[in-house]
Amino acid sequence: MRSERVGNRWLGLLPVALLWMGTGCGGNGADAASLAGDGQPGEEAAPSLPGDSGDPGTATQPPTAGEIPLPERPRGRAWTQVVGGPQDDSGTGVAVGRDGDVVVVVSSTPRSDEDRDSVEGEKLSLTLTRYAADGKARWSKEFLRNRLSETRVAASPGSDGAVFLTGNAFLYSADFGLGEAQDGFLVKFSPAGEAVWQRRVGQKVYAVAADAAGGVLAAGEEWTAGAHDPVLTRYGADGAVRWTRRFAGVGEGTLLQAVAVTPSGLSVLAGQLSDTLEVDGQTFGTVGVRGFVVLAFGEDGKLAWGREVPGAKGRVTSVAVGADGAVAVAGDFTGLMVWGEASLGTSGPYVLTAGADGDERWLKQPACGPVTEVGPAVAVDGEGTVAVACGNVLTRYGADGAWRDEQRLPVAVCESGQCSLSAAGMAVVPGKGLAVTGWQRDGAGNAWNQDAFLRLVVP
Numbered sequence: 526m527r528s529e530r531v532g533n534r535w536l537g538l539l540p541v542a543l544l545w546m547g548t549g550c551g552g553n554g555a556d557a558a559s560l561a562g563d564g565q566p567g568e569e570a571a572p573s574l575p576g577d578s579g580d581p582g583t584a585t586q587p588p589t590a591g592e593i594p595l596p597e598r599p600r601g602r603a604w605t606q607v608v609g610g611p612q613d614d615s616g617t618g619v620a621v622g623r624d625g626d627v628v629v630v631v632s633s634t635p636r637s638d639e640d641r642d643s644v645e646g647e648k649l650s651l652t653l654t655r656y657a658a659d660g661k662a663r664w665s666k667e668f669l670r671n672r673l674s675e676t677r678v679a680a681s682p683g684s685d686g687a688v689f690l691t692g693n694a695f696l697y698s699a700d701f702g703l704g705e706a707q708d709g710f711l712v713k714f715s716p717a718g719e720a721v722w723q724r725r726v727g728q729k730v731y732a733v734a735a736d737a738a739g740g741v742l743a744a745g746e747e748w749t750a751g752a753h754d755p756v757l758t759r760y761g762a763d764g765a766v767r768w769t770r771r772f773a774g775v776g777e778g779t780l781l782q783a784v785a786v787t788p789s790g791l792s793v794l795a796g797q798l799s800d801t802l803e804v805d806g807q808t809f810g811t812v813g814v815r816g817f818v819v820l821a822f823g824e825d826g827k828l829a830w831g832r833e834v835p836g837a838k839g840r841v842t843s844v845a846v847g848a849d850g851a852v853a854v855a856g857d858f859t860g861l862m863v864w865g866e867a868s869l870g871t872s873g874p875y876v877l878t879a880g881a882d883g884d885e886r887w888l889k890q891p892a893c894g895p896v897t898e899v900g901p902a903v904a905v906d907g908e909g910t911v912a913v914a915c916g917n918v919l920t921r922y923g924a925d926g927a928w929r930d931e932q933r934l935p936v937a938v939c940e941s942g943q944c945s946l947s948a949a950g951m952a953v954v955p956g957k958g959l960a961v962t963g964w965q966r967d968g969a970g971n972a973w974n975q976d977a978f979l980r981l982v983v984p
Contacts, residue, residue, distance in 0.1 A: 538584075782792050783854070791821045838858060
């Protein structure tokens with residue numbers, strides 16, 4: 526493998542052979558990868574499209590009688606970046622902003638934190654990097670840290686070009702260039718990577734989404750002696766609070782921790798609901814019962830619409846919106862889940878969609894890989910195609926909910942022969958494909974190593 530090492534961080538492409546992963550590394554297919562001589566990332570050969578022969582990682586369902594097969598789309602050029610070292614590295618958030626630039630945040634943690642043998646040179650850090658749509662790094666910032674959790678990123682698609690970083694400094698403060706950041710923090714960076722302003726969102730912050738005007742939406746919690754109150758705040762480009770909503774009196778176990786901003790400016794908040802929640806005169810949920818809730822707020826912070834999924838137990842792990850304002854929600858559940866005219870039983874991942882006005886559309890259960898602790902990530906492209914990454918499996922549906930295709934995300938060849946991969950975040954790169962981040966592991970026992978990846982997947 527040719528790559529460029531910066532300190533303990535490796536930036537480069539995966540090894541030459543990329544295996545389509547099953548439960549381990551024993552795939553049969555392989556893609557070729559190359560690296561440009563100037564140290565910039567090269568390009569992988571385009572993966573096989575659904576239905577191509579000889580592609581063991583893709584399954585395609587034939588059309589039934591009366592259906593017209595979808596035309597094949599032109600193949601794109603995929604690329605991969607790997608960030609790693611002797612410590613464990615994981616991509617925890619990814620976003621796409623102005624000019625299709627891809628922003629990713631990578632968390633690095635010493636192996637000793639996982640009850641494994643420590644190794645020389647391991648470090649504790651956070652790395653924020655901005656790539657062009659072709660995979661070339663524009664800039665990278667590395668921050669030494671102590672204890673941070675749930676780090677996420679957002680990127681403004683408009684002329685502002687801003688990048689936002691959130692996370693929780695729950696034991697020690699962090700410094701991103703503007704002094705101490707404590708509790709649930711939010712930091713805005715310029716397009717060049719310079720810190721502009723920072724805010725405290727709450728005791729904790731869970732999710733962030735940018736708007737086209739350089740503002741941002743953040744979901745967190747404020748804690749009292751007896752409760753954890755969800756908080757939703759919309760900030761302007763200058764960091765001023767445009768409005769904030771604090772939802773007091775929710776039941777223990779309520780976690781409203783997924784957000785998105787629609788093209789029309791609605792602020793979408795979704796999560797698990799325990800007992801009831803009252804918002805602007807409307808009551809959602811049932812006393813003593815868990816469920817899911819999806820809420821949309823207007824530019825004034827008032828409730829525009831809300832929908833609930835009664836009786837569902839589990840998590841909401843990701844929300845995305847389409848160009849038409851439609852909302853897609855993904856997570857996992859147990860029991861019985863009912864949405865509109867559709868239902869799912871037993872357990873596993875799910876994805877559901879609602880129209881721009883909150884009308885219930887469809888509910889599906891995507892495939893999932895063997896490692897799913899992070900939960901499914903969802904993205905919606907400009908045509909309304911909904912993609913769900915769960916573990917190492919990527920599933921796509923048309924805007925109408927029709928199954929499109931399914932493929933396994935390739936994992937690099939590993940020295941131990943035991944390797945695994947799991948996606949943690951996903952975003953659409955317009956006209957290019959899907960930016961996916963997460964981690965891949967090499968080895969087992971007390972010596973396995975974990976690296977972060979960022980990959981442009983061309984379905």
